[in-house]
Amino acid sequence: MPTADVGFVGVAASLVLVAVAVVLSLRQGLGFERTLAWAALRAFVQLVAVGSALTLVLDDDAPVVYALLWVAGMVVVAAATVRARAPEVPGVFLVALLALGGAATASHLVLFGLGVFPFRPVAIVPLAGMLLGNSMASTVSAARRLVVELADHRLEVEARLALGQPGTVAARPYVRAALRTALTTQIESTKTVGLIALPGTMTGLILAGVDPVDAVLVQVIVMYLILGSTAVATAVVGIGVTRRLFTPDHRLVRLAREPG
Secondary structure (H helix, E strand, C coil): CCCHHCCCHHHHHHHHHHHHHHHHHHCCCCCCCHHHHHHHHHHHHHHHHHHHHHHHHCCCCCCHHHHHHHHHHHHHHHHHHHHHHHHCCCCCCHHHHHHHHHHHHHHHHHHHHHCCCCCCCHHHHHHHHHHHHHHHHHHHHHHHHHHHHHHHCCHHHHHHHHHCHHHHHHCHHHHHHHHHHHHHHHHHHHCCCCCCCCCCHHHHHCCCCCCCHHHHHHHHHHHHHHHHHHHHHHHHHHHHHHCCCCCCCEECCCCCCCCC
């Protein structure tokens, strides 16, 4: 179908609204023109580089192990990104690595172990990218929000500790609040899917000429896996970060957002 073969001319044409936004920012002194232009340029360069590399990984004759190694690299990069975006959370890299790696592994076991999709690189890598991208954003939010909750409620937490509660129990109400906040966006987007906007997988398949009903079924599968993997990864991060915020003798550590 011709809509799937847009070429670089189509890419250039799609920048029209970005250019309008840059001009508007410059004329009104809004100050986001450089960030907007840099984001567009960086995304293009990254995607072209990744696309070139993926031609080797996704080749029909390429071993599946290449795709699995690619996914492992994605997990490491995602965990490093969580650490960069939540530097105030102690030990968050290892926690995020475990959470994201575990969620990706479990999701792939469901997708390919149950025969939902064929175990081929062309399915392994794109699905992992969607799952990790959504899970990463929620894990960052959960980790940062948990530190905020415990810092803001230190007196209540310490009162619970003084009554003999272990750290994980004393922190439980604030962990719940942090995880609820982190998952709200994903849950709400799942609840309103199709009513406000058509999701990316479905849109891409329709543009590629796939029957809309078939596109919907694929989108539903992906949507459920994203929701489940995001919830699992966020819960693991909440549990792991909570354990790192208490000493072995159940004292709340000094948190980065608190005054010294």
